[in-house]
Amino acid sequence: MxxxxxxxxxxxxxxxxxxxxxxxxxxxxxxxxxxxxxxxxxxxxxxxxxxxxxxxxxxxxxxxxxxxxxxxxxxxxxxxxxxxxxxxxxxxxxxxxxxxxxxxxxxxxxxxxxxxxxxxIPDYSMLDRTGLQVSNIQFHMDAHVQFVIDNLLDLSHLAYVHGTTTGSPEISETADVKIVRDGDSVRVLRWMENVPPAPAFRQFGGYEGNIDSWQVSEFRPPTYVRVSYGSAPAGHGIPEGDWYEDQGHWGFYVYHGLTPETEKRCHQYRYVAFDPGMGDARTIAEFRFQCDQIIIEDSVLFPIQQESIDRDPAETSARDINTQVEIVHDGGLSAARQIIDGLLAEQENGRRNGVAGAGKKTGRKTGKSARVRVVAN
Ligand code: FES
Ligand SMILES: [Fe+2]
Structure with missing residues (x-):
């Protein structure tokens, strides 16, 4: 549905x-x-x-x-x-x-x-901004679109899936994470202060010492996800606000167009927007290459997850995985699922009851952690 x-x-x-x-x-x-x-x-x-x-x-x-x-x-x-x-x-x-x-x-x-x-239509006007360059790629995958949304709202996976580019252990181990629920949108803000730069940040940001690094993933229904990455030399601090226009010394933006094909297939169209001042043509070509490498690393996983669910008769859908555990990093994607569940229920009922999904219980439990704060605006 x-x-x-x-x-x-x-x-x-x-x-x-x-x-x-x-x-x-x-x-x-x-x-x-x-x-x-x-x-x-x-x-x-x-x-x-x-x-x-x-x-x-x-x-x-x-x-x-x-x-x-x-x-x-x-x-x-x-x-x-x-x-x-x-x-x-x-x-x-x-x-x-x-x-x-x-x-x-x-x-x-x-x-x-x-x-x-x-x-x-979602506000992806950043992609029209003069002075930024874009890199695009598309996928047609044997996987429910929910797997892609889940992935983008839990960037702790960078430490494991993208360890040669944007990933570093601090992203999953010590980052300060705040989840902001605002009506039908969710933002997952991830802050890391005074940490060693991930390989791509060292290569393209030119860092030699530790950095402050910030990321925010934003979800809006039905499938709109944008992600902002920023960084600066340690001591700069994390910018104010829930969406980072400020990318500090080096960063980039990612905009996703995700469209279900069926319950088991989806389309993904993605842009990365970046400042071409990061280096010469060769550096930019390498950055574009790594952007594609990163999303290819993700896209390999989704059909494998789908197949894993399909193989198990006890599993019904990617939208309702029989997970044995909700981990601390699942807060954002759980909130997004609640929002989608609420809107689907309203669609089914043919009516809208105030803020969709607000307060709706899914039976999922998210592990508690001092590092993750859930804020409702
Ligand atoms: S004209 Fe299209 S199927 Fe007959
Ligand atoms: Fe990823």
Whole structure:
């Protein structure tokens, strides 16, 4: 089950042109293309006649023609021609999805088209900022999207999965962690003062001595996650606030577009935004390489987790893992799951009861630690 009344990342703008791009989002087959004037279009990828995917057909101007019996559709999904018939019956057509290009992503609205409001697209405007460069990558994975969200809200894994780049033992052992729940959003702030720099911070930040380092992962439903990394020589201190525009001496931002395909597959589109002043072209190429290496290291794990769940008949879903233990670092992802659970329940009930998921008990227990503080704003 997925949250439907939201914008989801459908891909990168450069992927979309005059060729059909067929993808499945939330169990719905979608065909996308650009009109002759460049406007993105998204239609149900299933002919109204005998259900052949329209993506197997062809574009004639801005008209989509099915490859089987030649039914034609306009960009609103309305059937405009049935070969051999004078005119199509008035209500024949396929579903059209609102789709827009914003902040370097394509966003598709998977709910009631009447309710599609561009103001609900997440604020990824950092990606439009002049002076920053971006590095992008995408994955189509055999794993529930929840595994990816879990990963991004618990950066203690950096110490183990990304030990050659952004990871260091302090991230999981001694970091001060604060979890801020603010309505339907969660932020996990991770502070490390006077610690040895992780390899990537030493290499690209140019540090020789210890550093102060800060990270924040933010989740907003249904699947929006952005992460900010910053650092400075030890003694600088941790910046104020719950989201770090201040990256100190060296850092970068990560923006994720995560979209479920099915209960067992998902799409991930990711940008890293960084200051190109960190070094020469070779240094930047190496940084980009490491950014990709990091996300590849993560992406290998998710299908393995999915397979592990699928193999065990006692496990039902990635959203409800029969974990034997909740560890101290699970606070952020547990909060995100509560928010999603609350919104899914509301979607099911067709009503909204104040702040979604607030106070909802999931039966999960998070281990207590003096280092982790949960704050509700
Ligand atoms: S299946 Fe598309 S025209 Fe028949
Ligand atoms: Fe990771």
């Amino acid at each position: 997925f949250l439907k009344g939201h914008w989801y990342a459908a891909g990168f703008p450069h992927e979309l042109g005059r060729e059909f791009l067929a993808r499945t989002f939330l169990n719905q087959a979608v065909v996308m293309f650009r009109t002759e004037n460049g406007t993105p279009v998204a239609l149900e990828d299933r002919c109204a006649h005998r259900r052949v995917p329209l993506s197997l057909g062809r574009l004639i101007g801005d008209t989509v023609e099915c490859s089987y019996h030649g039914l034609q559709y306009d960009c609103s999904g309305k059937c405009t021609r049935i070969p051999g018939q004078k005119r199509p019956p008035p209500k024949v057509g396929v579903r059209a999805y609102p789709i827009v290009e914003k902040h370097r992503f394509l966003w598709i609205w998977m709910g009631d088209p009447e309710k599609a409001d561009e103001a609900l």
